[in-house]
Amino acid sequence: MNDPAVIITTTAGQVRGRRLPGVRVFHGVPYAKGPIGAERFRAPSPHPGWSGVRDATEHGPTAPQTARDAFGTLDMSPYFGPGWRRGEDYLTVDVWAPEAVANAPVMVFVHGGGFAAGSASSPLYDGSAFARDGVILVVVQYRLGVTGFLSLPDAPDNRGLLDVIAALGWVREEIAGFGGDPGNVTVFGQSAGAILLSALLAEPTAAGLARRAVLQSGTGTGAFTPEQAAIVTEAVARKLGRKPLAAAFASLSDDDLVAVVPQIAGVEIPDHPLGGITTFSVVLDRQPANTPAAAIPLLIGSNLDEGALYLGPLGKLGAVTDSDVREEAARFHARPDDLVDAYRRSRPDADPAELRTAVLSDALFGLGTRRLADAHPGPVHRYEFRWRSPSIRSGHTVELPFVFGTLHAAKPLVGDQPPEGLAERMRHAWIAFARTGDPGWPAHGVQVIDRTWEHVDDVRTDEFAAWGPRGLLTLLLPRPGAAAAYESAVRDGGLIITSGHLPLLGGALPATGKVGSGPGSVDPMTARRLARRCALNALAAVAELAGGLDRVDRVVKMTGYVASEPGFTGQPEVVDGASLLLRDVFGEAGRHARSAIGVAALPRDAPVEVELTVRLSP
Template identity: 50%
Template sequence: MYPQAETPTGAVRGHRDSFGELYRAIPYAAAPVGPGRFHPPVPHPGWSGVRDATRPSPTAPQPVRDFGALDMTPYFGPGWVRGEEYLTVDVSTPAADDGRRPVMVFVHGGGFVTGSNRAALYDGRAFARDGVVLVTVNYRLGVPGFLDLAGAPVNRGLLDVIAALGWVRDTIPAFGGDPDNVTVFGQSAGATLTGALLATSEAKGLFRRAIVQSGSGTGAFTPEQAGRVTAAAASALGVEPTAEAFGEIPDERFLEILPALAGLDLRTGTAPDPLAGLSPFSLVLPVQPADALLGGDVDLLIGTNTEEGNLYGTADPAALGETLFGAGTAKLTRAHARASGGRTHVYSFGYRSTASGGRLGAAHTVELPFVFDVADEPWLHGETGLLGPDPVPEGLAARMHGAWVAFARTGDPGWAEYDAVEFFG
């Protein structure tokens, strides 16, 4: 069955099943082509007739990520699927009618260099089943998304997410969603972007609630740190560090130089490398989001996994997890509780995956199957699966997914508001 929705830029035809309706690859901005890859997002010109929204979109140019024996394709998705029009959203909804249902907008992770809404983990059927309209967002990555260049706006990937939220405000009623009840949520890099939205004036009023999963309120590079990455990229390409020069270079070359950017020493006299060398890209800000939160009444649900660093196989995973996620999450939590009129709720996820011989534990990304209520899917299990060979505890996914839905609906996930002493001492 092929339901249709009428949007301001044109009609789209999706797919209906027992969970609801799915509309894929809907553009929220014009395709970033050539020099336009380094411009702010601009509105899509629209289309005539009915656009086929039954197939997934291309993805942002990105490298292959390898985690050895652990199969992370459900998290990273298919990698680079070529095509110009990748600034798109997928929409899962109970029905494209005049209902005013809670809306959740998901921003994927992947270290600011990989990922897409095509990843199997971001299946929106459980949200549609439970009366929520889920929107999953693609945004620019790597050099086009986050390299700081003269003549280009900074943080173009973040500008894409803001443009997608504007699209939601203007368009989501066509899919049965309530534009006045939007929750933006993200994981890892997507969570860091979500935290930055709380400190970005252009995003004010575009969402009512936010969920930050394993992100950081202190994960941005300083302009000095970003300048080192820019200089290395320009040197590797043999061009000037300007948007004009980079605009003439094909995406393939941007991926080829990534090894030359890996392992740069980004420590300065005033700032450590907030990503501990794991990515040469991040937001570029003069002040960390946790130090620049806007006022308002945005509710926040925020937390981490208890063994985040286990995913990376380092000698001291606990210290890495604290550097990447723990300290920045604690600071953002405290800042929100002080600065916002909205409620602050904290979670800690501790279920230990039995993957990698039981060594993976409650690592980075392990909470996602429970949030999306897909933890029983066979592609997450077995010797190479993210959740390992053992079955997960009965009811855990239903409880966690239910808490996310309840928070999106009412601002209350089902437990008490943040207590600084209890969570962070």
């Protein structure tokens, strides 16, 4: 009989895994030193290693966390896993690898759980199906709650994200020993894991660690501002009776830091980007959807009924009234009646419960997913998951057991008779994307995933439009020497001006040849498309401050940066050209649009104040 054990040598030492039919599995392999004491609030550090052979045949410790196994009446234990399994060495990965393989594609999964719960031990994340299909699956554990995401002035922010980056570094250095190709790594995550990855895509220290990314039910607008994070920090410090400093928290036990999390669950965070469903998030100066990102291929999507998880099991869909729908919309939108009307028009047969679910679904995940996809500079393949389970329809998390092929472990989510063929088709699409960057549908439109699949031009365009302009900033026409100015220029609501943009807005485009100079030059058709995006960016910033585009008549001063040739100055035709573009963008609604862009001075790579006036009249 064959020995079920299998030993792999890593830089830190040897690990002993076990064999399953066609699969080798290794649990709890350290990628960083277990954080204890003051180290819990520092960046991860390399593991010191071990002597002998480390046992990796059973699940190891998990990150300290409060017990979470349900949403109201719904059993969510398959999603959250076993909770806190104590032990210091919990910055680990689980690895599922095919037998006798070399240079296999690698997929690295980052779990969700509201930044405060979850682990690699969840039965949903069994990687056997991936391994049997020839892919190495790595599931990452990272710091959670206070140690992972509480913002402290004497500690690095987003320590949980730093853990994920460290884990990807481990994959790059060690995965070849398990039979994987370190040059073909796809990182994917769900919910909080997807939000972490949206931040990772824009993190310079993570550049080159992943070749592709998959974001499931996340959002590009879910980060806390430093000011919002400070509210949570103050609340934690008050409950613990300590100064809001890592140095003051260092002597507290993990039990103390875990126990405080449910005590601050009701803390009020103005303009909470995730509607109050979690007390923690990544802390960033600007949202991922408004931040330059690595131009790697992206597979991204959400579920049609995301919000059902946060309503149905909590008894909020039983007797929904029109007033309840409006109240839900008012949590997220300045003009709730207009928003609800838009949803009613697009869903004339929907009852109030369906409308409430639709509004919440887009507010939490759908809209932010769309904004991140629109902003991404690389190829984007979109999907929308629509298969409806008996418990929470196509609610948040329902797609996960289909991706992993773990329907048997997810009965509370998918019921007793989920469509097995759908699981196989989804997993194969994810694997195809990891192998080649192509999941099997075009990089335009949206793939609707249900018992049957359909590729459509777009989904619910009118509903998304009701939320207002997207406020996306895209880096255009880069030129040598201008990189620093571009990076500084991208701020929420900022306007970027380059030697390419102003002539383009002026409409002075040649019929043939190139626009611009050097490697940033483009053909006229592309130039018009980029100019159109510039107009959208500027209008979005105005609309955000003005409260919408129904009636806009105000002057907004914004910080911009110039990356121009010495001596370049604005041209008079900018005014008329911008007006033409506004009309092009908004069609009949922008027929009477007028704009004026004035720039005082344009020294190279220097900040300037831009004054933009936009009038849109019916």
